[in-house]
Amino acid sequence: MKTIKTTRGLCTNCEKESEVELVVKKETFNVRGEPIAVDVEYSRCKECGDEVLNPAVNHDPFELAYREYRRKHALLQPEEITDWRKAHHLSQGEFARLLGIGIATLNRYENGSLQNESHEKLLRLAMDSSNLLKLIEKSEGIFSESRKKKILETLRESEEVSCSLDDTIMITFGGADRTNLNGFRKLDLSKLYNAVLFFSRGGVLKSKLNKLLFYADFKHFKEYALSITGLQYAHLPYGPVPDNYAMYYATLLSKGLVEFIEEFYPSGYVGEVIKTVKEPDLNVFTPSELRIMATVMEDFKGYNASQIQEFSHKEKGYQQTHDGEIIPYTYANELNY
Ligand SMILES: [Zn+2]
Structure with a gap:
């Protein structure tokens, strides 16, 4: 059992406000004769010890176990x-x-x-x-x-x-089977493009956008055992970045969906900002994907490119991999976020 955080909350057993801790327990379920262990979140009253499933996580533990079972056996979610x-x-x-x-x-x-x-x-x-x-x-x-x-x-x-450019991308980069390198989802260009358009509204430095995509995909994987875009993330000196990201952004530029703007800094550094021209189609996302993307956007709002880079350098998945290596999604469980 691991305590994540303690807050004040309402205990329905004590019928009053008390100290409530959020705890995570490994629980094992039998799915088709196979033991499947999942992390289940409870909120536990510190006064009476009463435990209820964390109401913020809106699926029951069995669903999590099924999800994990499907992931292990590469079944459709x-x-x-x-x-x-x-x-x-x-x-x-x-x-x-x-x-x-x-x-x-x-x-x-x-x-x-x-x-x-x-x-x-x-x-x-x-x-x-x-x-x-x-x-x-x-x-x-x-x-x-x-x-x-x-x-x-x-x-x-x-x-x-589905224009020939996308076909070429899919043939070259999208063929990978569903593995822990792409978060058990084949590259989904529609989700990828629309996620970029979502995060780039108002303009964002490419180096920050790369991290926002990383956190959205990894956080979604942490909670749902499935990435959003199917992107693979490579360990580069500046942090985790979508593999071949320059090509995806150039494709969006050539489709007229984004524009690139150069930003000049007093230090002589030139940053490249990517800015949405056409609004994203949010219908391509599931509610859970939208929720995670909105959370990531909000939580990193105050971070500049180097702050989010510094934050991402502390991720175990980053620290345990080397330059150019793909970071497996299995590290998502140990995400600092
Ligand atoms: Zn209580």
Whole structure:
């Protein structure tokens, strides 16, 4: 048991305000015959010892254990299914019928139930875009003819507009399987671009932006066992930075989504500021991703580039890796933040 912090709070057992400590306990759950250990947060009254699940963490310990189990076995996490379905303009009912499973089953998976093995395979097959097109084309009675036509058009279009630059990036850098180097998510360019647009509103030094992305991805991984963008972070002398970040920012520049501004300092240092031109599309993010991004933005608001750099140098994941090495997300559990 580890105490994180002590505050004053309301104890429902004592029915009054008292000293409340936030404690973390390792608890082991049996998931499909496998012991899965997770950190569970409780708030504990120091007067009567009464413990309740930390209300600020809004999922039950079993869900955490499922999440960890899925991570270990590289199964789809609930929000990956939901995100994908929404990005492909399908309702839950339509997608369930395409898969040939009950809508209640799909609904349970999207809300945290553990999928069985055959459904995992089915989902993976359907989530391959060429398979999806075929499934929809061949489907009967699921969509009206006009809806079917429209949805096929939209899907084909979105395949075409994913411009060749992004294709090249994905082929070159996005092919990595889901591992602890990318936070168990394949590179998601849409989330990456929109996260950059989110953090660069009003302008931010690139060196600070690199750290904000690092903290958003690692903090989300710490809480949900999944990164936001699927980026890999490299250990560079100036702290952890997204691998190949210069290329991503240049791509955003060439798409006209950001602008670069040079900032001159009395010391002779020239800083490069990246500034959002087009507002981010926040619909690509899940509520948990948005919450973490907003928290990171707020918490580091008062930090300049060198302060956040100094802060990131103290991270175990940074200290235990060497120049040029990718920092595994497993260090997220020991994040100072
Ligand atoms: Zn009490």
